[in-house]
Amino acid sequence: MKQILSLVLVALVFCGCQKKMRPIDENKQILRLNIHTEPPTLDARKAIDTSSIAIINMCFEGLMKRGKDGAVKPAVASSVEISEENTVYVFRFRDSKWWDGKPVTAYDFETTWKTILSPKFPSGFAPELYIIKNGMQAKSGQVDLDEVGVKALDAHTLRVELDHPIPYFLDLVASHSFLAVPRHITKLSPHWADDSNSLFVGNGPYKLVEWKHHNNITLEKNEYYWEANKVTLEEIHLYIVQDEMTELNMFESDELDWAGQPLSTLPTDALQALSAEQRLHTYPMTGTYYYIFNVTQPPFDNLNFRKAFSLAIDRKAIIDNITQSKQMPATSFIPPTIWQVDPHFEDNDVKEAKQLFSIALEEMGYTKETLPVITLIYNTSSAHHKIAQAIQEQWFRTFGIRVKLANMEWKVFLNELAHKQFQVARMGGVGTFNDPMTFFDLYKYPDSSNNYSGWSNVVFTSLIEEAEMTVDPIQRELLLRQAEKIFMDEMPIAPIYYYTGSYIKKKYVKGIELSEFSDANFKFAFLEM
Amino acid sequence: MTKFLLKKIVILIVSLFVVASLTFALMHMIPGDPFTEEKAVPEEILKAMYHHYGLDQPWHIQYLKYLKGLITFDLGPSFKYQGRTVTNIIAEGFPVSLALGAEALLLSILAGIGIGSLASLKHMKWQDHALMILAVFGIAVPSFILATFLQYLFGMKLDLLPVARWGGFSHSILPAISLAALPSAFIARLTRSNMVEIIQQDYVQTAKSKGLNGLQIVLRHCLRNALLPIVTYLGPLTTAVLTGSFAVEKIFGIPGLGQWFVMSITNRDYTVIMGTTVFYSTLLMVTVFFIDILYCLIDPRIQLGHKQRST
Numbered sequence: 001m002k003q004i005l006s007l008v009l010v011a012l013v014f015c016g017c018q019k020k021m022r023p024i025d026e027n028k029q030i031l032r033l034n035i036h037t038e039p040p041t042l043d044a045r046k047a048i049d050t051s052s053i054a055i056i057n058m059c060f061e062g063l064m065k066r067g068k069d070g071a072v073k074p075a076v077a078s079s080v081e082i083s084e085e086n087t088v089y090v091f092r093f094r095d096s097k098w099w100d101g102k103p104v105t106a107y108d109f110e111t112t113w114k115t116i117l118s119p120k121f122p123s124g125f126a127p128e129l130y131i132i133k134n135g136m137q138a139k140s141g142q143v144d145l146d147e148v149g150v151k152a153l154d155a156h157t158l159r160v161e162l163d164h165p166i167p168y169f170l171d172l173v174a175s176h177s178f179l180a181v182p183r184h185i186t187k188l189s190p191h192w193a194d195d196s197n198s199l200f201v202g203n204g205p206y207k208l209v210e211w212k213h214h215n216n217i218t219l220e221k222n223e224y225y226w227e228a229n230k231v232t233l234e235e236i237h238l239y240i241v242q243d244e245m246t247e248l249n250m251f252e253s254d255e256l257d258w259a260g261q262p263l264s265t266l267p268t269d270a271l272q273a274l275s276a277e278q279r280l281h282t283y284p285m286t287g288t289y290y291y292i293f294n295v296t297q298p299p300f301d302n303l304n305f306r307k308a309f310s311l312a313i314d315r316k317a318i319i320d321n322i323t324q325s326k327q328m329p330a331t332s333f334i335p336p337t338i339w340q341v342d343p344h345f346e347d348n349d350v351k352e353a354k355q356l357f358s359i360a361l362e363e364m365g366y367t368k369e370t371l372p373v374i375t376l377i378y379n380t381s382s383a384h385h386k387i388a389q390a391i392q393e394q395w396f397r398t399f400g401i402r403v404k405l406a407n408m409e410w411k412v413f414l415n416e417l418a419h420k421q422f423q424v425a426r427m428g429g430v431g432t433f434n435d436p437m438t439f440f441d442l443y444k445y446p447d448s449s450n451n452y453s454g455w456s457n458v459v460f461t462s463l464i465e466e467a468e469m470t471v472d473p474i475q476r477e478l479l480l481r482q483a484e485k486i487f488m489d490e491m492p493i494a495p496i497y498y499y500t501g502s503y504i505k506k507k508y509v510k511g512i513e514l515s516e517f518s519d520a521n522f523k524f525a526f527l528e529m
Numbered sequence: 530m531t532k533f534l535l536k537k538i539v540i541l542i543v544s545l546f547v548v549a550s551l552t553f554a555l556m557h558m559i560p561g562d563p564f565t566e567e568k569a570v571p572e573e574i575l576k577a578m579y580h581h582y583g584l585d586q587p588w589h590i591q592y593l594k595y596l597k598g599l600i601t602f603d604l605g606p607s608f609k610y611q612g613r614t615v616t617n618i619i620a621e622g623f624p625v626s627l628a629l630g631a632e633a634l635l636l637s638i639l640a641g642i643g644i645g646s647l648a649s650l651k652h653m654k655w656q657d658h659a660l661m662i663l664a665v666f667g668i669a670v671p672s673f674i675l676a677t678f679l680q681y682l683f684g685m686k687l688d689l690l691p692v693a694r695w696g697g698f699s700h701s702i703l704p705a706i707s708l709a710a711l712p713s714a715f716i717a718r719l720t721r722s723n724m725v726e727i728i729q730q731d732y733v734q735t736a737k738s739k740g741l742n743g744l745q746i747v748l749r750h751c752l753r754n755a756l757l758p759i760v761t762y763l764g765p766l767t768t769a770v771l772t773g774s775f776a777v778e779k780i781f782g783i784p785g786l787g788q789w790f791v792m793s794i795t796n797r798d799y800t801v802i803m804g805t806t807v808f809y810s811t812l813l814m815v816t817v818f819f820i821d822i823l824y825c826l827i828d829p830r831i832q833l834g835h836k837q838r839s840t
Contacts, residue, residue: 038610040609040610040611041610041611041612043611046611048566048568119573119577120577120580120581121577122574122577122578122581122582123574124564124566124570124574124578126574127571127574139573139574140573141573190612191611191612193612194611194612194613195612212784213610213613213621213784214621214622214784214788215694215695215782215784216694239694239782240782240784241693241694241782242779242782242788243693243779243780243782245677245780246680246692246693246780246781246782249680249681249684249685249692249693250692250693250694252685253684253685253688253692255691255692255693255694409795410561410795411559411560411561411562411565411795411797412559412560412561414561414565414566414567414569415560415561415565416560418565418569429567429568449569449570449571449572450568450569
């Protein structure tokens with residue numbers, strides 16, 4: 001028995017040893033990345049998650065495209081005319097093709113946007129298109145789809161009418177929400193984008209050739225792409241490995257060319273070592289990590305109490321010891337990638353915090369002993385847990401009270417937020433377009449579905465509404481800055497840090513354009529051995 | 530025999546019904562739904578989604594529809610992975626887990642019985658102690674720790690095997706060992722204790738005195754009897770190993786069925802939760818059913834229609 005056993009074991013190991021060949025041919029331009037999760041769909045009208053959007057951005061291109069410096073450049077559209085009132089945009093199309101050889105037309109865009117806005121179509125990001133005239137009304141079934149402000153005047157001209165002037169409209173048009181899908185294909189099957197079948201057709205720099213669910217996706221250069229002469233990569237191999245540590249291990253053993261953001265994340269435990277070895281790259285992102293206070297219940301309905309809790313946080317210590325990716329302490333809601341930040345308070349202002357805390361206790365008639373137990377909730381994740389522990393300790397040192405920590409599964413957590421069953425909760429988000437409105441939208445009205453804190457302020461709302469109607473950029477910024485001041489003075493949230501992206505890459509990988517919005521442009525990527 | 534089989538089948542169907550109903554109830558009791566997202570979806574869109582997936586209907590209609598789906602093997606579409614049906618997910622994931630599981634199962638049976646027999650033959654000698662310490666490690670070290678360690682040693686340091694992913698046979702070796710460690714150790718300990726007991730039985734002593742050599746005694750006389758308790762353990766083990774493990778599949782990035790048990794719940798992907806649970810239960814019950822029959826074949830003392838004979 002012993003002999004048989006050892007024979008089997010030896011055989012097992014040796015059979016395996018022959019294969020550990022490098023899948024990469026050094027003479028071929030093949031980029032190997034990990035996308036962390038299986039994309040739920042590659043239908044550009046439905047995708048809302050990072051993985052799907054990343055691949056959709058490789059396979060599709062919209063009217064406009066974000067360039068390296070964040071500037072918006074023409075893509076499928078060759079030019080755009082804007083009316084005097086800034087509400088009508090006319091896009092002229094260049095000659096470009098889907099990868100089945102059929103032309104990309106204005107009709108494709110009209111049909112796609114109208115489908116997203118039709119009441120029956122299940123699209124999670126339809127509200128992004130509500131800026132189009134009658135968009136919201138069409139979605140809720142109040143007006144007919146024909147009345148929506150988008151119309152193909154001919155195959156090469158698209159006219160878009162907005163509900164009100166939107167200074168960042170072209171920036172929005174460059175995002176994934178405003179792509180088009182091939183009209184001649186979607187007619188054939190509702191499941192055209194769920195597999196790597198011949199029906200899946202796009203117009204981006206890369207085309208999908210293989211999709212093994214939960215395993216890997218292969219893209220190759222799209223010869224029909226209008227700027228194909230500028231695309232160097234021949235193939236992109238996307239692996240779907242969930243475990244962040246495994247991804248890092250694969251990178252270290254040369255099975256991947258890139259690890260970390262924007263397609264995945266690096267394990268927090270590895271950041272310090274990578275940073276010490278000077279291999280960690282970071283870049284700023286349009287996002288803020290913050291704690292929400294539930295202002296609808298005591299004790300966080302008290303302004304001084306909220307302020308005290310926010311000022312007592314030592315943001316720098318958290319960045320230096322926990323997040324370790326060159327984040328910046330946040331003393332405002334809008335991150336510095338959107339505009340220059342004016343700090344609204346001082347980080348770790350313990351003295352002021354203590355004072356505000358005792359004032360607040362007095363105002364509410366509590367003493368330290370009678371104060372109800374405060375619970376901080378966050379979704380289960382080691383990074384959130386470490387930050388929560390640090391803040392718990394900081395609050396204890398400042399106020400002498402022990403805050404309870406409770407972690408919960410993601411959807412349970414969101415459910416608690418939606419029903420305002422919390423006192424303090426962790427939140428954070430990356431914006432989708434380059435304007436303060438990407439964040440202020442969340443708190444515009446007390447019943448905005450993302451306003452978990454329940455906070456509202458009439459002046460804030462009217463400032464935002466006024467800014468939305470203002471075309472002059474200087475005047476508009478002034479209004480929005482006033483709004484931010486009110487927001488931060490009222491402190492419904494305690495900002496903690498502005499996000500950064502972090503990644504490691506092989507030296508030979510070049511030309512990937514990272515964006516502040518957790519996506520990237522792989523069009524100009526290449527390998528230089 | 531027929532009566533026994535019929536009885537078993539009826540129990541199987543009733544149990545499945547109970548499992549299916551309980552899962553349905555529990556699933557709808559957990560907070561959140563498939564469309565709960567960080568950026569809350571407006572009411573009108575949520576309504577459209579609920580309608581699209583039939584979640585706006587009263588629960589008893591949903592329940593009946595679901596039961597009907599089970600009977601007709603139409604488990605419906607996944608809410609999260611659009612365009613993929615539950616049947617399709619199981620059909621793609623199960624073969625992967627099956628292949629990996631079969632490898633792990635074979636490995637654990639061979640290694641377990643081998644180590645166990647060897648230890649029993651060297652009872653209370655150093656070999657026995659060494660092997661049993663190894664077995665304690667096998668039981669104590671969780672599969673995900675072992676997986677990470679193997680990945681580091683064979684994938685990165687020795688550079689012999691791929692770190693992760695699913696492809697050829699070489700990809701399956703590390704995950705199979707990770708999966709097999711615990712059952713091997715368990716089987717080894719079971720085999721050893723049974724063998725030790727059996728070796729002292731009169732008939733083994735007789736065989737010895739007849740001059741048969743050690744290997745023959747073990748193979749012909751001891752193992753057969755020592756294997757009975759292991760066969761019992763094989764039922765749940767087979768199901769567990771064949772349907773995959775969440776931890777091992779996650780660490781090695783394997784597109785098996787194991788990850789779906791956890792992922793479907795995180796996503797509140799109702800149809801997938803139901804589908805995988807019912808699939809797992811069916812497999813478990815059917816395996817146990819066959820193990821019962823196997824039991825009788827190995828040990829003639831156990832009879833299928835036991836009651837009829839006992840009179």
